[in-house]
Amino acid sequence: MTTINGWLIYRKKDILRNRAFITMLKDATKSRGILLEVIPYEQLSLSVSQHDLILPLTDQNMLNKPDFIINRSVSPWLNEVVELQGIRCFNQAYVARIANDKRLAHAVLANIDIPMLHTTAVHRDFFTATESHFPSSYILKDPLGRGGTGVELIDPSRGISNLSTTLPEDLLHQPVGGKKGKDLRIYIVGNKIVGAVLRESATDFRANISIGGNSSFYQLREHEISTVEKITDAMQMDFVGLDFLIAEDGSLLFNEMEDAVGCRSLYMTSSINIAEIFIEYIYQEISQ
Template identity: 25%
Template sequence: MKKCWVIYNGSLTSDKFRDQAELVKDAAIRAGVAATVKRNYEVQMALSEKLEERPDFVVFLDKDILLATFLKNAGIPVFNDPEVIETCDNKAKQYIQLAKNNIAMPKTIIAPKVYPKFTIEGSGYYEKVIEKLGFPMIIKEGHGSFGMKVYLIETEEDFYVKVDELRGVDYVFQQFIATSRGRDIRVNIVGGEVVAAMHRFSETDFRANITNGGEASVIELTLEQKELAIRAAEAVGAEFAGVDLLFGENEAPLVCEVNAAAHIRNIYNVTGINVADRMISYILRKLG
């Protein structure tokens, strides 16, 4: 019998991370795998020692990239691959990768590195960004989920307050897709195939995230939406992905982001599709 660990971050207090791990664990058990849920800190990264216990594979639902790399280096297959987790964990890095692969997305400018104690205000840099993207504009931090680090900037004054606040942080400036205000699509992909999708909409916020007050319903994807989502997951190398799509002009899809450890509870509740079953069968097929 194969053994698997499902790893989540034990320092997070919200129940949804544990719940996500339990969904994957239950799917593994249904498929005849001896699965256990582990908090990241329950695996000690002692570098010159051999791991006492070794699973046959790990489903990695966290962003503890060092732990994912540690396990991979111990010869254990880790899903998603640690490099993919790292790319997706930083939206700036991810957008560079998406652009390299010609993925349709909003106009995006990666903010230059500014050391926390210094500023480039007065250099003319920010004026050029404003000229190119205009207002309203999106500013998005590299690390952030549930819409919490995505800002709609309406005025020049707010813009300068935000860039000052973000000294020392990776972030991007992005065109605000007004035709997508308060609505987007979440597409869950496993091994290059669309498994489930939902339409998310919010009447109170420009962000459609459910955690942020958005509601969701089932959606039948167009071929264009499907293909773009699959190509976006492929561009960052993600075997499992939750791709967010925006509605551009004439409803043409644009990639908003790719999540490497997308939550699957909401999409299960909305569509009745348990993405975890597909994740496990994909892994078992791959490992042979």
């Protein structure tokens, strides 16, 4: 059996925190002739000025050029450079770029008529002159934030003057909407629905597990599957999480697309081994 070489890229700070999922991925490669090397993002040195590009490491011997890369370092530029070298990247660059920028994700999905809250990309200075135009509470988000970070519920009586250190200059503005402290994450591998979890918080308007929310396995209904399939029909997603708010009438409102999606809530609430499913998908893609 010919060995397939793969690189799994994480930032150093995330390797320890994701050790259980990394182990699951590596275990899934053993029966498929895949050698999966965990590569810290900070140790990569990429030549971007040559046509024959090999990806060396700065502190160890040169590794063989990989047959594929799983990039979970939240750096979509890397997906694009890797694809220019003819190396298969999971996710592909187009999806990684969209999934890591909420502005792009909303614009692309609005273009295919996926329901969502009214969402506006703005600069912080926009609010200096127009804060008084927002009499009700609203949400400001870091468009590049993830895991519930960089999301603030704004009291219009206080304004944004106290947010200088918590949010960037470029922002995403949304009204408060959906059922408070509740959202639905749907896991996609190879454009197929693998499973879904309902995330809830009794103490926060955000339901992310990483900031104290609870989760339970969720059986999708027919209209929810139809919404997801409308998205998968529009783009090829290797491995993503689609997050939806739940409207008062029970319909879904798109909220976020996660590229390096966290899976703990899925394998804690079900018997689904999404790492096994993902590696089998990679194997089939690379072996074609």
